């Protein structure tokens with residue numbers, strides 16, 4: 001097995017309470033989700049189409065939600081879609097039937113994927129890592145399940161890097177999370193780097209470049225991370241990223 005940075009190497013526990021709260025919020029919103037997003041979806045559609053041009057082979061879509069990416073799946077693609085929220089998946093199942101799209105839909109948590117290493121050629125997430133309680137852990141899981149020559153494709157809104165607006169986003173964030181489940185102040189580009197993925201390209205989209213289309217590759221961990229060397233304090237785990245996510 002190749003040695004790569006995975007969530008298990010970090011040895012942190014999943015925050016079960018935060019994960020259950022996220023699931024409950026999306027289950028609560030599932031019936032209204034598509035209607036609520038209809039306006040922004042006008043821009044998102046173009047960006048989804050761009051992202052899916054990069055997808056190849058055996059594809060994993062995480063946080064598939066109500067299946068809004070289904071119209072952009074490549075012809076004949078084998079796609080597995082997972083989501084934390086069963087009610088979002090129920091809408092996705094209906095959409096797949098209506099569109100005649102073949103997709104293997106499963107309940108699952110990107111922070112602890114039930115797939116072996118190197119199982120996929122491409123992993124896709126659109127507007128997901130704003131909601132995942134531990135995004136770095138989730139991104140490391142994508143690193144693990146994607147083949148070394150595969151790609152990780154992300155379309156994510158991020159914190160706007162301007163003093164006043166950025167601070168306003170920080171201030172409003174707790175309310176937005178409570179209502180919608182999404183953090184509006186995530187620094188996802190930095191999180192991708194901290195998770196150890198190698199960024200191949202970033203496209204800056206939307207007003208104030210708030211949305212990023214990120215194409216990343218899995219990266220092999222530096223071998224020093226993988227040796228359980230006891231430190232002077234007797235700590236045998238490699239350094240976990242302690243960051244403002």
Ligand SMILES: C[S@@+](CC[C@H](N)C(=O)[O-])C[C@H]1O[C@@H](n2cnc3c(N)ncnc32)[C@H](O)[C@@H]1O
Nearest residue numbers: 026063064065083084085088109110126131132
């Ligand atoms: C804002 S919605 C985006 C849905 C879809 N990707 C789209 O582009 O419309 C975020 C989705 O991520 C899912 N999600 C949040 N945390 C997750 C996790 N830890 N594992 C899997 N899915 C998760 C939510 O249930 C929700 O369906």
